[in-house]
Structure formats: C-alpha cells, structure tokens
Amino acid sequence: MRHTISILVENHFGVLSRISGLFSGRGFNIDSLSVAETIDAGISRMTIVTRGNDQVIEQITKQLNKLVDVIKVVDHTEGEFVSRELALIKVNAEEKNRDEILRITDIFRGKVVDVSPQTYTIEVTGTQDKIEGFINMIRPLGIKEIARTGRVAMSRGMKSLKN
Amino acid sequence: MKMSGSKILIESLRKEGVDTIFGYPGGALIPIYDVLYGEESIRHILVRHEQGAVHAADGYARSTGKAGVCLVTSGPGATNTVTGIATAYMDSIPMIIITGQVNTNMIGNDAFQEADIVGITRPCTKYSYLVKRTEDIAQTVKEAFYIATTGKPGPVLIDIPKDVTTGTAKFSYPESVSIRSYNPTYKGHVGQVKKAVDAMAKATKPLIFIGGGIIASDAAGQLKKFTDQVNIPVVSSLMGLGGFPGDNELFLGMCGMHGTYHANMAMTHTDLLIAIGVRFDDRVTGNISKFAPNAKIIHIDIDPTSISKNVPADIPIVGDASDIIKNMNEVLKKVDCNWKGMYKKWLEEIGDWKRSNPLHYKQGKTTIKPQYVIEQIYEMTKGKSVIVATEVGQNQMWTAQFFPFLEPRTFLTSGGLGTMGYGLPAAIGAQVAFPNKLVFDIAGDGSIQMNIQELATAVQHKLPVKVIILNNGYLGMVRQWQEFFFDKRYSHTDMQAQPDFVKLAEAYGALGLRATKVSEVNDVLKKAIEATIPVVVDVRVDREENVYPMVPAGGAINEMLLA
Numbered sequence: 001m002r003h004t005i006s007i008l009v010e011n012h013f014g015v016l017s018r019i020s021g022l023f024s025g026r027g028f029n030i031d032s033l034s035v036a037e038t039i040d041a042g043i044s045r046m047t048i049v050t051r052g053n054d055q056v057i058e059q060i061t062k063q064l065n066k067l068v069d070v071i072k073v074v075d076h077t078e079g080e081f082v083s084r085e086l087a088l089i090k091v092n093a094e095e096k097n098r099d100e101i102l103r104i105t106d107i108f109r110g111k112v113v114d115v116s117p118q119t120y121t122i123e124v125t126g127t128q129d130k131i132e133g134f135i136n137m138i139r140p141l142g143i144k145e146i147a148r149t150g151r152v153a154m155s156r157g158m159k160s161l162k163n
Numbered sequence: 164m165k166m167s168g169s170k171i172l173i174e175s176l177r178k179e180g181v182d183t184i185f186g187y188p189g190g191a192l193i194p195i196y197d198v199l200y201g202e203e204s205i206r207h208i209l210v211r212h213e214q215g216a217v218h219a220a221d222g223y224a225r226s227t228g229k230a231g232v233c234l235v236t237s238g239p240g241a242t243n244t245v246t247g248i249a250t251a252y253m254d255s256i257p258m259i260i261i262t263g264q265v266n267t268n269m270i271g272n273d274a275f276q277e278a279d280i281v282g283i284t285r286p287c288t289k290y291s292y293l294v295k296r297t298e299d300i301a302q303t304v305k306e307a308f309y310i311a312t313t314g315k316p317g318p319v320l321i322d323i324p325k326d327v328t329t330g331t332a333k334f335s336y337p338e339s340v341s342i343r344s345y346n347p348t349y350k351g352h353v354g355q356v357k358k359a360v361d362a363m364a365k366a367t368k369p370l371i372f373i374g375g376g377i378i379a380s381d382a383a384g385q386l387k388k389f390t391d392q393v394n395i396p397v398v399s400s401l402m403g404l405g406g407f408p409g410d411n412e413l414f415l416g417m418c419g420m421h422g423t424y425h426a427n428m429a430m431t432h433t434d435l436l437i438a439i440g441v442r443f444d445d446r447v448t449g450n451i452s453k454f455a456p457n458a459k460i461i462h463i464d465i466d467p468t469s470i471s472k473n474v475p476a477d478i479p480i481v482g483d484a485s486d487i488i489k490n491m492n493e494v495l496k497k498v499d500c501n502w503k504g505m506y507k508k509w510l511e512e513i514g515d516w517k518r519s520n521p522l523h524y525k526q527g528k529t530t531i532k533p534q535y536v537i538e539q540i541y542e543m544t545k546g547k548s549v550i551v552a553t554e555v556g557q558n559q560m561w562t563a564q565f566f567p568f569l570e571p572r573t574f575l576t577s578g579g580l581g582t583m584g585y586g587l588p589a590a591i592g593a594q595v596a597f598p599n600k601l602v603f604d605i606a607g608d609g610s611i612q613m614n615i616q617e618l619a620t621a622v623q624h625k626l627p628v629k630v631i632i633l634n635n636g637y638l639g640m641v642r643q644w645q646e647f648f649f650d651k652r653y654s655h656t657d658m659q660a661q662p663d664f665v666k667l668a669e670a671y672g673a674l675g676l677r678a679t680k681v682s683e684v685n686d687v688l689k690k691a692i693e694a695t696i697p698v699v700v701d702v703r704v705d706r707e708e709n710v711y712p713m714v715p716a717g718g719a720i721n722e723m724l725l726a
C-alpha cells in the first residue's frame with residue numbers, strides 16, 4: 001500500500017541525510033520526498049511517499065519518531081487529506097504540434113511558462129493522477145525533459161500538523 | 164570572562180560529573196590536551212588504539228551506568244572509533260565520543276586528516292553534532308549528555324573543529340535542557356499495566372523474559388520484588404544477564420541459540436510471555452514463525468520501535484521498565500489471587516526439563532575443559548565483587564552459561580554487534596571505575612589479539628585486569644559451525660600460529676601465567692586473583708570442545724543439538 005507521510009523536523013544540519021539514511025539503512029522505499037521550510041524557519045516540513053504493508057508502515061513511522069530531530073510524524077489516512085504535485089515539462093514545439101500542445105495544456109489547466117522556437121515549457125499542478133494523465137497525453141508529441149516536485153500533502157478540515 | 168573553546172569543553176565535562184576520559188591525542192586535539200595537562204579532577208587514560216578508547220568508555224559505562232567519555236583526534240583517530248561506536252549503539256550504551264576536526268574553513272576540502280566522521284557514524288550514533296562556533300560548545304555538551312543518557316541510551320558524537328577549540332567565548336553552563344523534538348516516554352500506560360496483570364491472573368504458564376533494558380533502567384530491584392510476589396520463572400537474553408540473580412531458583416538461564424534446554428522449552432511452551440527490555444533478536448527467537456507459539460505477549464520497552472518489530476505484542480507497554488514493574492507490583496497486590504502458588508505445576512514441568520538436560524561437560528583428568536575454568540573462576544571469587552568482560556565466540560557463550568551473574572552491571576559483553584576485541588579494553592574501563600573489584604576478561608585466543616595492545620594501557624595506569632585466555636588455537640565458534648554444518652572443513656580457522664602469551668604479557672610488563680593440565684588451573688587462577696598488576700593467563704583448553712545446546716540457524720529454539 002502507498003502511504004503519504006508528513007514530517008516536521010528541526011531544520012538542523014544533516015537532518016535530510018538522517019531521514020534518507022533511515023530509509024536506505026532499513027530497506028524502506030521512498031517513492032518521492034519533498035522538503036522545505038515552514039513559516040517557522042527553524043522547522044522544515046517533509047512529505048514522503050512510501051510503500052509497505054501495515055507492519056512496515058508502522059515501523060517507518062516509529063523509526064521516524066525515534067529520530068532526535070523529528071518533531072512530528074503523520075501517516076495520512078486515505079481520503080482525509082489533499083495532495084498536490086507540480087511538474088515542469090519541456091516539450092518539442094514544432095510548428096505542426098503547437099496548437100495540439102496548447103489545447104492539451106488548457107484541458108489540464110496547465111500554463112506555458114517558457115517559450116523558445118523549438119520548445120514550450122509547461123507547468124502543471126494537481127494530483128499525481130492528473131500529472132500522469134497530462135504526461136501520457138503529451139508524450140507522443142515529444143517530451144524533452146521533465147522535473148517533478150514529488151507530492152506535498154495536508155490533512156483536510158480543521159486538523160493541522162502542529163509541533 | 165572569556166575562555167578558550169578547549170577550556171569550555173573540559174569545564175562542561177566537569178559540570179557533567181565526568182571523572183575519566185579515555186583518549187588518544189593528535190594534531191586537531193593539541194589545544195584540548197593542553198587544558199588536560201596537569202588537570203587533576205579528570206583522569207585521562209591514554210589508550211594504545213582509539214578502538215580501545217571507545218570500548219574502555221563502554222566498559223566504564225556498562226559497569227557504572229554513567230556515560231563513558233572518549234576523546235580522539237580527527238581523520239584516522241576518528242575512523243578508528245567506528246567499531247566501538249557501533250558496538251555501543253547496538254547495545255544501547257550511553258557514551259560521548261569527542262572527535263577533533265580540521266579547521267572550519269577547511270572542512271570539505273579533503274584537508275590533511277579530515278574525515279566526515281559525523282557522516283560516517285550517522286547510522287550508528289543516537290545523535291551527533293558538528294560544533295561550528297565556540298559559543299555553542301557548552302550547550303552542545305549539555306544536550307549530548309542528555310540525549311546519550313535518557314530514553315533508550317546510546318552513543319552521541321561531538322565533532323569539534325580545531326579553530327572552535329582555540330576560539331574564545333563566555334562560559335556559562337546551561338542549568339537544564341529541553342529539546343522539543345525529543346521527549347522519551349517513561350510512564351507506562353496505566354490501563355495497559357492493568358491488562359498485563361489481568362493476563363497474569365489468567366495464565367497457567369507465564370514466563371518473564373529479560374534483556375539489556377532491565378539493566379539500563381536499573382530495574383533489577385523491582386524485578387526481584389515482582390518475582391518474590393508471583394513466583395514466575397525468568398529467562399534472559401545475553402544482554403540481560405545479571406538483571407536477575409543467576410543463582411535464584413526461578414532463574415532458568417539464557418535462552419536462544421545457546422540457551423539452556425529448560426529456558427528454550429519454557430519459551431516454547433509458555434502461554435504468557437512477559438518480555439521486558441528486549442528486542443527479540445534473531446539469536447533469541449530462532450525461527451520466528453515457531454517462536455513462543457502459544458503465548459500471549461506482554462512487551463515492556465522504552466523504545467516503541469522494538470515493539471512489534473519482530474514479534475507482534477498483544478499488550479505493548481511503552482516506558483521505563485523499572486517504573487512499569489513498580490506499577491505492576493502495586494496493581495498485583497490488589498488482585499485477589501494466590502500468586503505464590505498459582506504456577507506450581509508449570510514450575511514442576513520446567514524442573515523436569517532442567518533435570519532431563521542440564522548444562523553439562525565432562526572434566527577428565529588432564530585436558531582442561533573451558534567450562535571448568537569458568538566455573539573455577541566463579542567458585543574462587545565467591546563473596547568478592549567481580550566484574551567479568553568477555554570477548555566473542557565460544558568463550559563468550561560459555562561464560563554466559565557457566566558463570567552465574569548475581570548482580571546487574573557485572574557482565575560486560577558485546578551482544579548486538581558481537582565485536583571481537585571488546586573484552587580487554589572494556590575490562591580496563593571497568594577497572595578504572597572500580598579499582599577495588601576483581602575485573603576479568605574471559606577471552607579467546609583469536610579475539611584477544613584484536614586489541615592486545617591495550618595491555619600497555621593497563622600496565623601504564625596500574626589496572627590489574629585479569630585476562631583469562633581460553634586458548635583452543637582456533638577461531639573456535641567459527642570452527643564449531645564448520646564442524647556441524649560444513650563437514651569439518653576447517654577453512655582458515657586454525658590459529659595455532661600465535662604469540663607466546665606468557666612472554667608477551669611479560670614483555671608488556673604484565674604477569675604471564677600458563678596452565679596446560681587440569682591440576683594447574685586452580686593454582687594459576689589463585690595467582691591471577693592475587694596479582695596486583697595486569698595478568699594474562701594462557702589456559703590451554705580442549706581444542707575441539709563445542710558449545711551446547713545449540714539451535715542451528717533457522718531452526719526453532721526447541722530443536723536443539725544437545726551433545
């Protein structure tokens with residue numbers, strides 16, 4: 001099962017390597033990992049997408065909690081959180097394809113953020129499914145490069161991840 | 164008033180009550196060593212290899228319960244500590260490792276004697292610091308001791324660049340410390356404690372299984388009160404030995420791969436396993452799918468990650484073992500149960516197992532059996548305060564089986580990592596802490612050669628440790644596996660090419676003794692016990708003696724080879 005885990009950590013030297021080292025050292029998967037500061041510059045927030053059976057996920061959350069720099073860990077429950085990802089995709093924009101690219105971008109509410117005689121760079125945000133849908137549509141037209149942020153997530157409603 | 168970083172460091176250690184540092188100087192440490200020059204309140208033990216410093220600090224920590232401290236230089240000094248740190252980490256031993264580092268502006272430039280020791284040791288430390296400013300030293304030391312000694316203890320590394328030690332800052336030592344991301348749970352959940360006692364009232368074959376957590380939380384006293392009330396038998400992991408009196412009727416000995424027959428049978432037949440401060444290591448469980456098949460499991464541990472990691476717990480209780488057992492003792496009294504007599508039949512069943520297959524060996528007239536030597540050490544030191552360290556291999560297992568440890572913190576052994584070369588420096592660390600106790604290292608001829616250089620440390624600092632080498636001329640434990648499972652193909656385990664240990668001891672300025680026949684054992688042990696300088700006793704034992712019982716790897720623990 002895929003799980004999305006949000007983690008608040010002290011913004012200390014080496015904290016990222018402690019967390020990634022925990023995953024690699026214990027053979028846990030990381031599908032994606034994103035990290036940035038929160039409003040409190042001393043605290044960073046990470047979102048990790050991982051896979052495993054219940055026992056593995058329980059170990060992952062316990063092991064994360066055990067790290068001295070980890071303030072809080074939440075394993076988001078299916079259906080009770082929103083998640084988004086952002087992708088930048090550079091596509092071949094030959095004359096004959098340009099209209100088609102713009103039409104698909106429009107359908108997915110994407111944005112062209114950079115243009116050159118041969119390329120468009122498109123920004124799309126959304127759930128992972130949406131981004132994968134967009135990539136599948138655009139692929140036949142020739143993707144030159146792709147950069148994805150990995151998932152960020154937040155609980156729905158009143159719940160919040162406070163330290 | 165401003166002070167140098169070096170001075171601040173040493174003052175901070177004094178504030179933490181540090182009386183001993185195990186160390187080895189080098190370029191990056193010269194300013195710190197300058198402060199130690201003539202310093203009287205902190206004793207510095209100069210080792211002969213940095214691995215020795217860490218194991219000695221470890222032995223000091225295990226025997227006293229206080230954090231051990233070691234001090235080593237940058238680069239090779241730091242990398243030499245890795246095995247020692249990993250050893251302490253696996254066994255949850257509180258320790259502070261201070262490593263010198265190149266100047267801050269050189270870090271990352273592959274400078275002379277630079278090693279990223281924080282990076283190298285990240286997976287085997289509880290936490291680590293690279294101190295970047297002189298004014299951060301005091302706070303860092305305060306936090307480091309707090310982290311190392313609280314919750315599940317462990318080694319904490321402090322890496323200090325040379326310019327941070329020569330810089331100056333105002334010194335004020337923090338009174339207290341709190342770390343928002345680090346809050347270990349000590350108090351056990353009251354509801355869970357009640358559930359545990361209810362389960363005990365329903366059980367017919369309960370068994371207590373203790374590990375290193377009993378010793379780390381100083382819970383031996385509470386445990387004894389507990390068993391005095393309920394008469395439940397006790398088995399121990401290697402790490403738990405000494406946590407319950409080894410000569411008590413209720414004690415069944417060590418369980419697991421080289422556990423006693425009755426301990427492993429009890430484990431297999433219990434209907435309620437009360438596991439305290441254990442992590443269900445594979446050396447204990449054997450084939451996990453056949454482990455304690457009928458048991459409901461109560462698991463008490465301060466570390467939530469060890470609960471339901473290998474063996475699912477029915478009643479998990481996270482917290483400090485001593486505190487939780489104390490709670491159980493109180494709750495027990497309120498339950499109307501004939502605790503003392505309830506499990507009589509179960510104790511009889513265990514007694515039958517014990518009589519059918521006790522630990523055994525046959526001491527003939529000439530060739531010395533290693534088990535006999537260990538029993539003699541026990542007999543000849545009865546009533547005295549004794550600490551026993553071991554190396555790793557058969558020597559370690561025989562010690563665990565044949566030396567009844569009566570008190571916590573008297574048995575020092577590398578359980579989790581199984582580090583050969585641990586015993587001698589660990590014994591030195593314990594002897595520093597307890598100058599008046601008899602401190603032994605029960606060694607193998609292979610292991611002792613891994614840190615034999617520390618004999619010089621023992622001689623220099625007048626530490627009369629007693630190294631008893633059970634010399635079989637083999638890497639015995641590996642040879643045993645080769646005998647059992649590889650058709651006696653003794654590939655590279657014959658180690659008869661060895662120094663003359665008696666002459667070697669003498670060369671170091673220690674006393675060297677040898678026994679080759681049974682009749683000589685008592686005499687050399689007597690001399691060793693009476694010696695006031697370090698002693699090495701070369702005991703030539705039966706070369707191909709094996710450790711029994713043995714659970715073959717992957718087997719269930721009730722399927723033991725008994726002879």
Ligand SMILES: Cc1ncc(C[n+]2csc(CCOP(=O)(O)OP(=O)(O)O)c2C)c(N)n1
Nearest residue numbers: 556557558581583607608609610638639640
């Ligand atoms: C540093 C290290 N290297 C290798 C091993 C693997 N090993 C475990 S026991 C053993 C044999 C130890 O021989 P010795 O010290 O003579 O003890 P004996 O088993 O003969 O009592 C070896 C090589 C180890 N545990 N530690």
Ligand SMILES: [Mg+2]
Nearest residue numbers: 607608637639
């Ligand atoms: Mg040997």
